[in-house]
Amino acid sequence: MDHSGKPFRWAIVGTGKIAADFASQVALIKDASLHAVFSRRREHAEKFRAAFGMAAAYDSFEELLADEAVDAVYIALPAALHHETCIKALRAKKPVLCEKPFAVSAGEAEEILAVSRQENTFCMEAMWLRFSPLVGQVRAMASNGELGRICNITVQVGYATPPGRLQDADPGRGALLNFAVYGASLVQMIMGNPASVHGDLIENEAGLDDGCTLSLRYPDALASISASNTVTMNNEAVITGTKGRVRLGSPFYSPRYAEVMHLSEPASGAPVKHNPVKGVPKLDRIPFYGLVQGTVWNALLRRRAKILMRKPGESGLKFEALEVMRCVREARIESETMSHADTLSVARILDQARGSQEATVPAPVSLQAI
Numbered sequence: 001m002d003h004s005g006k007p008f009r010w011a012i013v014g015t016g017k018i019a020a021d022f023a024s025q026v027a028l029i030k031d032a033s034l035h036a037v038f039s040r041r042r043e044h045a046e047k048f049r050a051a052f053g054m055a056a057a058y059d060s061f062e063e064l065l066a067d068e069a070v071d072a073v074y075i076a077l078p079a080a081l082h083h084e085t086c087i088k089a090l091r092a093k094k095p096v097l098c099e100k101p102f103a104v105s106a107g108e109a110e111e112i113l114a115v116s117r118q119e120n121t122f123c124m125e126a127m128w129l130r131f132s133p134l135v136g137q138v139r140a141m142a143s144n145g146e147l148g149r150i151c152n153i154t155v156q157v158g159y160a161t162p163p164g165r166l167q168d169a170d171p172g173r174g175a176l177l178n179f180a181v182y183g184a185s186l187v188q189m190i191m192g193n194p195a196s197v198h199g200d201l202i203e204n205e206a207g208l209d210d211g212c213t214l215s216l217r218y219p220d221a222l223a224s225i226s227a228s229n230t231v232t233m234n235n236e237a238v239i240t241g242t243k244g245r246v247r248l249g250s251p252f253y254s255p256r257y258a259e260v261m262h263l264s265e266p267a268s269g270a271p272v273k274h275n276p277v278k279g280v281p282k283l284d285r286i287p288f289y290g291l292v293q294g295t296v297w298n299a300l301l302r303r304r305a306k307i308l309m310r311k312p313g314e315s316g317l318k319f320e321a322l323e324v325m326r327c328v329r330e331a332r333i334e335s336e337t338m339s340h341a342d343t344l345s346v347a348r349i350l351d352q353a354r355g356s357q358e359a360t361v362p363a364p365v366s367l368q369a370i
């Protein structure tokens with residue numbers, strides 16, 4: 001596909017909130033154009049087309065795929081439809097950016113990625129956290145040793161969701177696939193593939209998990225992820241290494257800030273200090289220690305913290321779109337930032353948390369085939 005000098009023409013598949021958010025970000029990219037949209041309902045496609053000034057609206061996915069002007073498709077449908085739609089698009093040689101969770105099981109993810117390789121056509125999971133410039137800075141700090149050896153990551157992710165929205169039996173609406181996937185992707189990005197995964201899920205009467213916890217074990221590190229559909233959590237992630245700790249502010253998958261704290265590493269053989277922060281005076285020398293302890297200590301700690309702020313307009317959605325455009329123009333089939341192997345590893349972590357390597361997800365009952 002030759003893209004020289006031409007705008008990159010996107011097709012948006014689905015007309016929900018995230019599809020609109022993505023389209024708004026693509027609209028900010030100079031050499032991209034919002035070309036076409038698909039919805040099973042013509043009126044939804046038409047409304048979306050008009051809102052974003054697009055050239056074409058389709059209520060047939062096959063017709064959209066036959067549109068030669070389309071350079072890539074962004075799939076923003078419920079997770080149960082990702083396998084079918086990604087494979088159809090790839091077979092039609094259309095590069096794919098597919099929303100998270102990439103698939104409802106590692107088996108499905110593997111099948112999609114195999115078709116990407118067979119058709120020599122680009123495919124990427126739309127895990128926008130990996131394209132946030134702020135998260136990118138933290139990823140670099142973790143990999144260049146600035147934080148020391150990473151020993152622990154803790155993540156909380158969840159939003160109180162209206163009950164009606166959880167009754168449609170789309171497995172992608174469960175806390176594991178809908179929310180814990182962000183934590184799993186963050187942990188896998190920083191610490192790689194775990195040696196083992198343990199998961200606990202609480203299921204509702206529709207068979208959907210309302211809450212889950214995941215424990216990921218590494219040879220010398222641990223990670224824990226809690227996710228919920230029933231309560232709004234703090235939606236922060238804390239990455240702790242021997243030389244530093246980073247807190248990604250809420251929501252950690254699109255953070256507005258990151259608080260970085262540099263810690264002094266205890267020398268081997270030295271007695272363990274409870275607050276091993278460099279340069280902070282001994283607190284027990286401060287008068288009325290008991291009264292002021294919390295305030296002073298926190299103030300001192302804050303002064304040791306470096307706050308990295310997101311620049312205005314730096315949404316991961318725009319950067320993931322730019323990454324697709326770069327990769328497709330360079331005739332790549334995958335991105336190094338969100339590689340096929342990483343997508344598969346994350347899907348395997350989620351499978352293992354469910355207690356099986358196989359697809360044991362409930363069959364979608366209310367989704368009609370497109």
Ligand SMILES: NC(=O)c1ccc[n+]([C@@H]2O[C@H](COP(=O)([O-])OP(=O)(O)OC[C@H]3O[C@@H](n4cnc5c(N)ncnc54)[C@H](OP(=O)(O)O)[C@@H]3O)[C@@H](O)[C@H]2O)c1
Nearest residue numbers: 014015016017018040041044076077079099100367368370
């Ligand atoms: N990256 C993020 O932060 C983020 C945020 C939110 C969601 N997501 C992901 O994005 C995807 C979409 O989420 P959403 O909340 O936007 O979903 P949604 O509102 O339930 O649905 C989005 C679209 O899917 C279409 N659809 C639903 N069932 C269909 C069917 N059986 N056949 C054909 N089309 C169907 C809907 O069409 P109609 O208009 O005809 O109903 C709508 O256009 C999910 O995978 C979700 O996890 C990602």
